[in-house]
Amino acid sequence: xxxxxxxxxxxxxxxxxxxxxxxxxxxxxxxxxxxxxxxxxxxxxxxxxxxxxxxxxxxxxxxxxxxxxxxxxxxxxxxxxxxxxxxxxxxxxxxxxxxxxxxxxxxxxxxxxxxxxxxxxxxxxxxxxxxxxxxxxxxxxxxxxxxxxxxxxxxxxxxxxxxxxxxxxxxxxxxxxxxxxxxxxxxxxxxxxxxxxxxxxxxxxxxxxxxxxxxxxxxxxxxxxxxxxxxxxxxxxxxxxxxxxxxxxxxxxxxxxxxxxxxxxxxxxxxxxxxxxxxxxxxxxxxxxxxxxxxxxxxxxxxxxxxxxxxxxxxxxxxxxxxxxxxxxxxxxxxxxxxxxxxxxxxxxxxxxxxxxxxxxxxxxxx
Numbered sequence: 001x002x003x004x005x006x007x008x009x010x011x012x013x014x015x016x017x018x019x020x021x022x023x024x025x026x027x028x029x030x031x032x033x034x035x036x037x038x039x040x041x042x043x044x045x046x047x048x049x050x051x052x053x054x055x056x057x058x059x060x061x062x063x064x065x066x067x068x069x070x071x072x073x074x075x076x077x078x079x080x081x082x083x084x085x086x087x088x089x090x091x092x093x094x095x096x097x098x099x100x101x102x103x104x105x106x107x108x109x110x111x112x113x114x115x116x117x118x119x120x121x122x123x124x125x126x127x128x129x130x131x132x133x134x135x136x137x138x139x140x141x142x143x144x145x146x147x148x149x150x151x152x153x154x155x156x157x158x159x160x161x162x163x164x165x166x167x168x169x170x171x172x173x174x175x176x177x178x179x180x181x182x183x184x185x186x187x188x189x190x191x192x193x194x195x196x197x198x199x200x201x202x203x204x205x206x207x208x209x210x211x212x213x214x215x216x217x218x219x220x221x222x223x224x225x226x227x228x229x230x231x232x233x234x235x236x237x238x239x240x241x242x243x244x245x246x247x248x249x250x251x252x253x254x255x256x257x258x259x260x261x262x263x264x265x266x267x268x269x270x271x272x273x274x275x276x277x278x279x280x281x282x283x284x285x286x287x288x289x290x291x292x293x294x295x296x297x298x299x300x301x302x303x304x305x306x307x308x309x310x311x312x313x314x315x316x317x318x319x320x321x322x323x324x325x326x327x328x329x330x331x332x333x334x335x336x337x338x339x340x341x342x343x344x345x346x347x348x349x350x351x352x353x354x355x356x357x358x359x360x361x362x363x364x365x366x367x
Contacts, residue, residue: 003074084157
């Protein structure tokens with residue numbers, strides 16, 4: 001386990017069950033980060049993405065070549081505030097990055113939660129994000145456009161170093177003649193708003209935040225270029241890895257192996273929806289607590305504010321709100337159709353399915 005850990009350290013918070021680990025404390029620094037190697041702290045000089053890559057290659061070189069291995073290469077980047085490597089400090093300098101379609105979203109036809117969020121590119125970014133004052137004549141949409149270009153270019157510069165890291169690791173596996181027999185997974189802990197809806201950060205159940213990248217390479221079993229629209233969730237990650245390793249999945253795990261989906265199959269009993277909950281009400285960026293269900297066609301969301309569930313027990317919430325989006329007609333989630341007469345059957349169906357999912361995961365504290 002090498003790189004970002006972000007689960008605390010010391011006092012039984014260090015990585016457990018690993019033969020070797022070397023992790024960043026907390027988020028870690030982009031430059032000259034401290035790392036904790038098997039409990040010993042030391043400063044590593046250089047750029048964090050390069051350092052983590054070098055540490056991974058070092059471990060791969062000294063691994064036991066007669067045994068299978070699992071390496072978790074966890075990069076800090078890209079995490080705000082972006083700090084690109086000096087190598088890519090001027091990358092995209094003369095390029096205008098295309099703007100997302102919803103950069104100038106006015107949050108009309110939605111719940112109050114969308115407008116209340118304090119993570120707007122044109123208003124809420126910190127000086128460490130922008131790194132210079134905007135031109136005095138820059139106001140309104142012009143300011144939004146200027147801030148977005150500053151924001152997205154530094155993001156892409158950080159990602160370029162991660163891309164380099166992936167290439168370096170793939171090249172090493174190929175040099176060891178084990179590339180095709182090694183299962184390689186590239187994923188993340190969540191999605192992120194990159195100017196979508198005028199936002200940065202995450203937390204919301206909206207598409208850009210809940211959709212997680214998941215790329216897997218295993219040509220002996222997975223045809224190259226295969227894609228799937230099946231719903232795989234992060235609860236499935238551990239069962240899937242255990243399946244590939246030939247190990248049983250403990251009953252306590254809530255997910256299921258997605259190995260068949262990865263092969264391009266369409267299991268008849270595969271899930272048709274998933275559950276989401278964000279419980280830290282107004283704790284970060286003033287994002288309201290909420291939960292919801294997403295199917296292939298719809299998304300139902302309940303902003304329960306002070307912690308109430310669907311039955312309304314306890315103190316009355318200050319501003320409970322519902323949203324329903326028709327993802328086929330409105331993929332950008334700009335029109336809340338919860339109160340529309342033609343969607344009332346859908347509302348009833350999804351509300352019942354939402355309660356069933358909450359119960360199945362033991363998340364019944366709201367009822």
